[in-house]
Amino acid sequence: MTHDLLRFATAGSVDDGKSTLVGRLLHDTKSVLADQLAAIERVSTERGMEVADLALLTDGLRAEREQGITIDVAYRYFSTTTRSFILADTPGHVQYTRNMVTGASTAELALILIDVRHGVVEQTRRHTAIAALLGVRHIAVTVNKMDLVDYSQERFEALEADFKKVANSLGIEDVVAIPVSALVGDNVVDRSDRTPWYQGPTLLEFLEEVQVGIDPRDQPFRLPVQYVNRPRTAEHPDFRGYSGRISSGSVAVGDEIVVASLRRSTRVTAIDVVGEPTDVAFAPQSVTIQLADDIDIDRGDVIAAVEQPPRLTREITATICVLSDTSISAGQRLLARIGPKTVRVIVGSVVDRLDLETLEHAAHTDELTTNDVGTITLRFADEIAIDNYDDLRTTGAFILVDDQDGSTLAGGMTRS
Amino acid sequence: MSGANDSAAYALDHLDVLESEAVHVFREVVGEFDRPVLLFSGGKDSVVMLHLAAKAFAPSPVPFPVLHVDTGHNFPEVLTYRDETVDRVGVRLVVTYVQDWIDDGRLKERADGTRNPLQTIPLLESIVSGKYDAVFGGGRRDEEKARAKERFFSLRDEFGQWDPRRQRPELWDVYNGRRRPGEHVRVFPLSNWTELDVWRYIEREQIVLPDLYYSHEREVFARDGMWLTPGDWGGPKEGEELVTRTVRYRTVGDMSCTGAVESEATSVADVIVEVAASRLTERGATRADDRMSEAAMEDRKREGYF
Numbered sequence: 001m002t003h004d005l006l007r008f009a010t011a012g013s014v015d016d017g018k019s020t021l022v023g024r025l026l027h028d029t030k031s032v033l034a035d036q037l038a039a040i041e042r043v044s045t046e047r048g049m050e051v052a053d054l055a056l057l058t059d060g061l062r063a064e065r066e067q068g069i070t071i072d073v074a075y076r077y078f079s080t081t082t083r084s085f086i087l088a089d090t091p092g093h094v095q096y097t098r099n100m101v102t103g104a105s106t107a108e109l110a111l112i113l114i115d116v117r118h119g120v121v122e123q124t125r126r127h128t129a130i131a132a133l134l135g136v137r138h139i140a141v142t143v144n145k146m147d148l149v150d151y152s153q154e155r156f157e158a159l160e161a162d163f164k165k166v167a168n169s170l171g172i173e174d175v176v177a178i179p180v181s182a183l184v185g186d187n188v189v190d191r192s193d194r195t196p197w198y199q200g201p202t203l204l205e206f207l208e209e210v211q212v213g214i215d216p217r218d219q220p221f222r223l224p225v226q227y228v229n230r231p232r233t234a235e236h237p238d239f240r241g242y243s244g245r246i247s248s249g250s251v252a253v254g255d256e257i258v259v260a261s262l263r264r265s266t267r268v269t270a271i272d273v274v275g276e277p278t279d280v281a282f283a284p285q286s287v288t289i290q291l292a293d294d295i296d297i298d299r300g301d302v303i304a305a306v307e308q309p310p311r312l313t314r315e316i317t318a319t320i321c322v323l324s325d326t327s328i329s330a331g332q333r334l335l336a337r338i339g340p341k342t343v344r345v346i347v348g349s350v351v352d353r354l355d356l357e358t359l360e361h362a363a364h365t366d367e368l369t370t371n372d373v374g375t376i377t378l379r380f381a382d383e384i385a386i387d388n389y390d391d392l393r394t395t396g397a398f399i400l401v402d403d404q405d406g407s408t409l410a411g412g413m414t415r416s
Numbered sequence: 417m418s419g420a421n422d423s424a425a426y427a428l429d430h431l432d433v434l435e436s437e438a439v440h441v442f443r444e445v446v447g448e449f450d451r452p453v454l455l456f457s458g459g460k461d462s463v464v465m466l467h468l469a470a471k472a473f474a475p476s477p478v479p480f481p482v483l484h485v486d487t488g489h490n491f492p493e494v495l496t497y498r499d500e501t502v503d504r505v506g507v508r509l510v511v512t513y514v515q516d517w518i519d520d521g522r523l524k525e526r527a528d529g530t531r532n533p534l535q536t537i538p539l540l541e542s543i544v545s546g547k548y549d550a551v552f553g554g555g556r557r558d559e560e561k562a563r564a565k566e567r568f569f570s571l572r573d574e575f576g577q578w579d580p581r582r583q584r585p586e587l588w589d590v591y592n593g594r595r596r597p598g599e600h601v602r603v604f605p606l607s608n609w610t611e612l613d614v615w616r617y618i619e620r621e622q623i624v625l626p627d628l629y630y631s632h633e634r635e636v637f638a639r640d641g642m643w644l645t646p647g648d649w650g651g652p653k654e655g656e657e658l659v660t661r662t663v664r665y666r667t668v669g670d671m672s673c674t675g676a677v678e679s680e681a682t683s684v685a686d687v688i689v690e691v692a693a694s695r696l697t698e699r700g701a702t703r704a705d706d707r708m709s710e711a712a713m714e715d716r717k718r719e720g721y722f
Contacts, residue, residue, distance in 0.1 A: 005430035072565050072580065077558045077610045084430040086608055098585060105587040215691065216426050226443040231476035239475055245440040245589070275474040282426050286439040286472070299447045323585045337590050340447055397588045406571075406594030412673055413586040 003081075006207060006277035007400040009088040009103040011127040016172035017144045021113060022076065022089055023180035028189035029204065040196070052337065057354040073103045081207050092123060097130065097371040098323040101411055104134040104399070108212040111203075112141045116149050118178075120162045128163075129356050132170035133319060133413065135393050138212050139167055139175045142203060146195065147181040155199040162343035167265035170359075171301070175412055176210075178203050214248075216282035220308035221249035221257070222337035222387070222395050225301045227298055229288055241272075241288035247339070249305060251289065256306040260385035265306050267292040276383030300341030302395065310385040310395060315348070315377065318398070319389075321410040322372045326402060328410055335401040336380065338413075339394065343384055344403075349379035368410075375415070389413035422492040431617055435468065438605035440589060441568055442472040442552075445603050446479055448593040449550040452603075456482035456509070457490075458498035459604060459668040460625055461554030464614055467623055468605065469552075483546070485539050487531040488515040489649040497626040512542045519525040529650035532670045540576040543600055550593065557711055568607050573586045574598035611666075612691050619684040624633045625635075631664045631682045642675025666691075 012018035026032050076087040088103035090096070104110060111133035114124055131139060141163050149155050158330040160177035167175045178187055179195050180203060186192035189204045201209065229241040251257070251268060258265040270290040271281050281287045289303070297303070304310055322328055328347060336345040352361040359374075368374045387397030390413075400410040422610040428436075445452050454469060456462045469478045482502060486495070499683065502509040514534050518524040523534050545552060557564045565722060567583055569591045584592050593601050606614070636659060637652040643663055644651055649672045663676035664687075681687045 004427060004432055005433045072583070074561075074564050075557045075608070076564070077608070079610075079612070084610075084613070102585045102587055108591075144471045212426065215623075227447050227473075229473065229476055233475075233477070243472075245436060272474075274435060275471040284433060284436055285428070286436040286443070288474075321580070335594075337592065340444065392560065394588060397590065399587060399590050399592060401592055401594055406592065406596060408584040408592045411585070416473055 003079075003083065004213075005084050005086065006109065006210070006212065007086045007107050008109040008111055008207070009090055009100070009107035009131075010111045010113070011090055011100050011103075011124075011130070011254075012092045016092070016113040016115050017182045018089075018092065018113050021142065021144060021180070021188065021232075022087065024182045024188045025087075025184055025204065026076060026078055027256045028185060029078045029080060031076075060175070073099050079209055080204070080219040085207065086116060092127065094123075094126065094356075095371060097263075097373070098321060100127065100130050101134060101321045101323070101373075104131055104136055105411065107131075107134070107136050109138040109140065109207075109210060110136045110141055114141060114143050114163065114337065116143050116145050116152075116155055116157060116159060116399050119124075119159055120166060124163070124167055125359060126297060126356040128166055128170055128172070129359055131337075132167075132172050133321075135389060135413070137172065137174060138210060139172055139394070140203065140206055141167075141175060141177045142180045142182075143177055144180055144182055146179045146186060148186050151186075151194045152411075153180070153195075156198075176200065176206055197333045203333050207403070211249075216246075216248070216250040219248040219283070219392065220311065221255075221303075221305040222247045222392060223251070223252050223287070223289065223303040224341070224395065225297055225299055225303060226340045227299060228297060240294070241290050241291075242303065243286070243288040244303075244340070246283040246393070248283050248392050250280060251287075252280045257303050258306045258309050259295055259331045260304050260310050260312060261383060263296070263303065263312075264296060286337075300339070300343075302339075310387045312382050312383050312385055315416050316380075316386060317351070317375060317377050317416045318373055318414050319414040320368065320400070320410040321356075322368045322370055322410050324402075324407055324409045325370055326371045326407070328376065328400070333403065334400050334409065335403050336378065337401060338384060338386060338398040341384065344381035345400070346379045348379050351375040351377065370416060376412075378412075386414050388415060390415075418427055419615055423503045431613065431620060433616070434606075434609055434613055435471075437589075437608060438468050439472040441591065441603060441605040444591050445550045445552070445593070445601075446473070448591075449601070451546070451548050452480040452552065452706050453510070453546060453548040454478075454480060454482045454507075455554070456484055456498065456502070456550040457556070458484075458494040458626055459500065460618065460629060461556070461614060463501065463623060463625060464617060465552060465554050465605065466501065466505060466507070467621060478505065478507045481510055483510045483512070483542060483551075485512050485535045485542065486514065487512065487535060487670045488518075489531050489647065491626070491628060491645070491668060491671060493507045493628060494668055505676040510542070510546065512538045514538055528672075530686075531649070531671045532673050535670075536576070543576070544574075548600060549595065550603055552605065554602050554606055555604045556609050556611070566604060566607065568604055569593050570602040570604065571595060572600055572602055580614070583603050591605065597721055612688065614687050615684065616697075618686060626668065628665045628668065628676075630687070631662055632659055634663050634676065635659070636663060636676060640675075643678070645671055647671050696699075 072087050074089045090100040090103035112127050112204040156179045180187045187202045223244045225242045225244045227243040255268045273285050274290050330349045350365050352363045353365040387395040396414040398412045567586045637656040664679040681690045
């Protein structure tokens with residue numbers, strides 16, 4: 001029995017009870033230790049609060065504690081006997097869209113909060129849209145504050161139906177709704193006897209059991225090369241290996257592969273996974289592979305399945321989210337990072353801006369500013385190997401970087 | 417391959433995923449930077465880091481040196497372990513001595529005798545004089561709440577300062593190491609590991625650690641609710657009584673501020689059971705420097721500490 005790892009992101013605001021829910025999850029899985037609890041109790045008392053403010057657990061920066069808001073993504077870690085969890089706790093307000101994008105980029109599942117009294121609101125649509133954009137295929141929606149509506153089955157089921165409509169319209173099929181009260185603890189870790197009509201899992205049961213992994217055999221092989229390993233030592237005078245982390249699919253000794261940008265194919269002669277020889281390797285293992293022919297492969301090249309190679313192109317259309325205070329507009333010269341590859345790029349045009357609350361595309365936009373999500377076209381200085389993000393997350397993703405000061409300006413997802 | 421048709425054969429244990437992620441980060445740095453260096457103290461996190469680096473670049477040797485800032489208050493057995501380990505792995509060790517800085521007056525000894533805060537400037541100077549552009553540290557986000565906001569790649573200016581509001585967003589597994597002259601990047605491959613993960617990995621990989629991580633009898637005295645080891649650094653003071661206790665260390669740093677915990681855990685397996693059942697965080701139990709204030713770590717990180 002393997003003990004696996006689930007990465008998930010939470011979205012919601014203080015008003016939805018997100019901090020309380022996260023605090024409850026950590027507290028009830030015994031992930032909050034005595035000295036942490038003592039510290040937040042002391043601070044809560046100093047501020048005249050009657051109960052420990054569990055939000056203080058995740059608000060790590062002085063400014064966040066002083067202002068009582070979450071500014072940045074906070075990563076929390078907990079585990080049960082069957083799984084380890086990495087929780088990216090992201091702020092919910094519109095001015096922090098970029099942080100939710102960051103948190104969702106590595107998440108396999110999104111946990112979205114709804115206040116049962118308010119139902120599906122604009123913020124819910126925005127959080128769900130961001131999860132969908134970032135390729136998160138599974139959503140758990142926790143319908144919170146059930147204690148305030150007398151644990152009404154009718155209210156819960158109406159909300160569940162509303163939410164599924166929104167999620168399905170965004171292309172997310174796997175949605176589970178769970179009635180909870182984070183404050184009291186109903187159905188978070190322990191099953192509540194106040195919702196006898198609910199037969200589904202508690203939140204933690206769901207997190208422990210949900211299957212989010214993609215079988216590597218269902219996806220084409222991609223290995224973005226990070227490093228060419230040439231020891232040139234007495235022991236290994238002629239060793240030449242290509243190191244990287246398999247981003248999708250699997251590879252076996254003897255497989256025909258293609259080095260995408262060089263249009264050269266050859267055969268895999270040896271594979272090792274972090275130093276150990278093996279016959280087969282798969283995503284997300286870090287490997288070093290050796291090839292039958294000497295090919296001049298560099299950092300940034302993509303080694304791929306010969307029958308399903310990535311697209312080679314100098315132009316793409318992509319959805320981006322603007323992460324910095326610098327706007328993105330047509331004609332800008334920037335750097336793009338696609339995995340280990342750095343390439344010069346010019347913004348061709350800004351096609352539209354997505355209104356995350358109405359989910360409508362507004363055309364005729366000149367520029368995209370902080371927290372904006374929209375469609376742009378890009379022209380690369382060189383031909384690049386790339387996939388569509390919805391097919392392959394890692395080889396379809398990129399960031400845009402300011403050539404002058406090196407800052408990260410936007411995250412992008414290749415659409416075509 | 418017995419399980420070629422078995423989906424479990426294509427599933428990874430969480431330690432495998434964390435290991436692969438850390439190796440990916442090591443390789444990114446060597447691919448992007450000219451002069452990386454790894455901070456190596458002989459503490460368990462740095463030992464795991466060196467182990468991962470050796471695996472990441474096999475069969476080549478580790479392609480960067482290791483750096484230790486010796487406060488002069490280090491446990492002698494840890495220094496011996498440090499020297500043996502770098503010899504065995506075959507990496508070059510660079511040591512900066514805080515004592516040199518005190519002797520020539522560039523740093524002043526603190527009244528409380530603690531040298532942990534004094535490390536920052538010698539560290540920054542070593543980074544500048546060594547022309548290092550990327551510095552690997554074993555910091556983990558689960559250690560402390562300011563660290564929970566730290567990136568894998570953490571850009572520092574020429575003063576080594578961390579500005580949490582100017583951090584670069586980090587999406588997917590794309591790490592932006594772009595820097596201007598004078599800037600360097602701190603890199604944390606173990607960001608997503610917990611204390612328990614580190615110990616489970618030590619067990620799985622059969623990594624040898626300094627003996628003081630395991631239960632032993634030791635002469636100690638109590639200060640600030642911790643068991644400290646006496647030494648030249650200034651303990652015990654009058655009124656502090658030496659006693660013999662069965663203890664082990666959960667972290668290993670400057671002797672003046674690293675406390676031992678009472679423990680019967682004599683093996684890695686025992687330690688894993690103990691850590692899993694612990695009701696105190698690693699730093700809360702053993703680090704006086706982190707107890708100074710609610711934002712002690714954030715403040716030190718802003719000043720260039722790791």
